[in-house]
Amino acid sequence: MKKTYQKNPQRLRIRILRPLTITFLILWMGTMMLITNNRVDEIATRVRMNMGSAQSRMDEFYNEFYERNLEKKLGVEAKHIMSHFLSSLSLGQVNEMDGGMSLVMRVEEGYAESQLSWGWGYIKGPEVGQRWTLTLDEGLDDQGQLDLAQWITHNREGWDYTFNSETSSAQEEEVFARVTGIERPGYDILVQRIEIFSNEGTVETMVETEAEGPGETWDFAYIKVQSVLLPSYGSNGKNGPINMERRLSSFRKAQDILHKEMESPGQWVREGGRGTFVSGITDDQGVFRGVSAHVDFLPAALQEERGLYLSSAALTIFVLVILSAKLSKEVSLPVEELSKNVKEGRSLAEGPIEELNTLGVAFEQAKKRVEEELERERSFTRSAAHELKTPLAILRAHAESAKENIAPLKREGYLDVVLEECDNMANLVGSLLDLSRLESGLSLSLEEVNLAALIREVWFSLNLHVEKKNIKLQWDLEEGYFRGDPKNLHKIVSNLASNAIAHTPQGGTIKVSLYSTKDQVIIAVDNEGMNIAEEYLEKIWTPFYRVDASRNREDGGTGLGLAIVRAAVQAQEGTCSVTNREGGVCFQIALPKSIRS
Numbered sequence: 001m002k003k004t005y006q007k008n009p010q011r012l013r014i015r016i017l018r019p020l021t022i023t024f025l026i027l028w029m030g031t032m033m034l035i036t037n038n039r040v041d042e043i044a045t046r047v048r049m050n051m052g053s054a055q056s057r058m059d060e061f062y063n064e065f066y067e068r069n070l071e072k073k074l075g076v077e078a079k080h081i082m083s084h085f086l087s088s089l090s091l092g093q094v095n096e097m098d099g100g101m102s103l104v105m106r107v108e109e110g111y112a113e114s115q116l117s118w119g120w121g122y123i124k125g126p127e128v129g130q131r132w133t134l135t136l137d138e139g140l141d142d143q144g145q146l147d148l149a150q151w152i153t154h155n156r157e158g159w160d161y162t163f164n165s166e167t168s169s170a171q172e173e174e175v176f177a178r179v180t181g182i183e184r185p186g187y188d189i190l191v192q193r194i195e196i197f198s199n200e201g202t203v204e205t206m207v208e209t210e211a212e213g214p215g216e217t218w219d220f221a222y223i224k225v226q227s228v229l230l231p232s233y234g235s236n237g238k239n240g241p242i243n244m245e246r247r248l249s250s251f252r253k254a255q256d257i258l259h260k261e262m263e264s265p266g267q268w269v270r271e272g273g274r275g276t277f278v279s280g281i282t283d284d285q286g287v288f289r290g291v292s293a294h295v296d297f298l299p300a301a302l303q304e305e306r307g308l309y310l311s312s313a314a315l316t317i318f319v320l321v322i323l324s325a326k327l328s329k330e331v332s333l334p335v336e337e338l339s340k341n342v343k344e345g346r347s348l349a350e351g352p353i354e355e356l357n358t359l360g361v362a363f364e365q366a367k368k369r370v371e372e373e374l375e376r377e378r379s380f381t382r383s384a385a386h387e388l389k390t391p392l393a394i395l396r397a398h399a400e401s402a403k404e405n406i407a408p409l410k411r412e413g414y415l416d417v418v419l420e421e422c423d424n425m426a427n428l429v430g431s432l433l434d435l436s437r438l439e440s441g442l443s444l445s446l447e448e449v450n451l452a453a454l455i456r457e458v459w460f461s462l463n464l465h466v467e468k469k470n471i472k473l474q475w476d477l478e479e480g481y482f483r484g485d486p487k488n489l490h491k492i493v494s495n496l497a498s499n500a501i502a503h504t505p506q507g508g509t510i511k512v513s514l515y516s517t518k519d520q521v522i523i524a525v526d527n528e529g530m531n532i533a534e535e536y537l538e539k540i541w542t543p544f545y546r547v548d549a550s551r552n553r554e555d556g557g558t559g560l561g562l563a564i565v566r567a568a569v570q571a572q573e574g575t576c577s578v579t580n581r582e583g584g585v586c587f588q589i590a591l592p593k594s595i596r597s
Helices: 012-071 076-091 142-155 244-263 297-304 306-343 354-403 408-439 451-461 463-468 486-502 561-571
Strands: 100-107 110-113 117-122 131-135 161-164 176-184 188-197 203-208 216-220 222-227 276-282 288-294 447-450 472-477 481-484 509-516 520-528 575-581 584-592
Touching (some): 012 288, 012 297, 076 100, 100 244, 142 161, 176 222, 447 486, 451 463, 451 472, 451 520, 561 575
Parallel strands (some): 472 509
Antiparallel strands (some): 117 222, 176 216, 509 520, 520 584
16 A cells, blocks of 8 residues: 655654654553552552451450440440441541441440541540540431531641640630530430530531431530541641542442441342452351451552652653654754755765665765766757757758859759758658657557568668678578567667668678577677777767767768667667677667567
């Protein structure tokens, strides 16, 4: 298929830079994909390890805290305390990945499970009196969870929000946290609203839930509220990066798996999908401990490797720039120099790039051929003008003489000269036209030709000239047919014959041969006469070229015969040659064989 190029060519540097950039981009993307895939595997391994750690900590909570609380006769309060322990345990497990981990434990009072948001407080002060648990999840939808997390993030002074009236009161006004909600067994409050009364006399609502029912009001001197959705807290008091929506979604997906267990025990393990991990055990006492985690691997991996992506991208761009500059210097500059030289009509063949050197040599050779062709055309034009100038001068001189008052017989002689020169000019113009048509690549009319018969016919038409010079003809013609153009072949044979007759001395001999090889048909004309100097053997095929005084207009030739022979032979993809022998010259024409019978 033929290659097409855009109409607006581009600089070589741009054409080099484009595929180079695409290659580097593909390599960089492929490398980053491999690194990201490895990071995803590492994240999955870390999640499983965190789940195993959480499972072990649940065992410790049960043995160290829950059983001790049961011994203290806390009853359902022990379940609330365990839920807060599980919530705190899920808080730091997969947060750095914006993932979520949900935990559930089946105890005597039912299921204790981790919460998205939770809290506790003391009415009289830190660790003074009864500890109340604050339940928030039951009254908060997803938007409510996000709003609460945002409020805590803007008002906290640590990893959670802590209100302490002892540290908050700087004036005489009373400060406290008012909790409105529904009291439930085990000193648990289903929160409907939490308000903060500050020492400046202002009231700010921390959260307002959709929990329904008749509520009561408690004024707390100390409360602590936490959320899984909080970003990490730095030592400098700044928040770490987080995508709260993604973390909320991950926690919900992990939580849904455990809820299926709570609804249909034993069915949840099969529900884990991509990015979701689940595990659970039931001990000999029938205590179930389940852990589920969900992480969106790709965002987590991209977040963790963002530094590597940026640094590798910067390094790739740096290498690309350096390499482009290097290639520009090594490739573009030599090409630009060659282009400049070519525009100025010269070319260098000693550059650093072999292909460009070859191109330079080819340019010089083409330039030389063009110059030789132009010189040949100029020489041809000069020769043609010279050949026409002489007969025109003779015509003018005799025509002017014929106008004078001269004897009729003499005038008739002048007119004969005029007619003869007109014939010579007609022959010259006809030969020029023949040569022009042949060199312009005329189409051939191929047919089967009896070449031996054609040769005899041409020589028979020249028999008068042969007899005039008492020339002896010798024949060695192989009979057969050759596929070629009859008119073209006639020009070849007739011009070779005319040339041989013109340069054979009186009483000399001409031998005409026709024979074939495996692939060619050979026509040879061997005539006695003067040898041609070796340096002139190739030049005799040039139009109007004459080696010596024996080749002049007085012989009746136009100086185009051998040039026409060469053009006619080349039209049939053949070759011409001439060699000297002792006492004569041999012309040989080789034509490719096509059909011969």
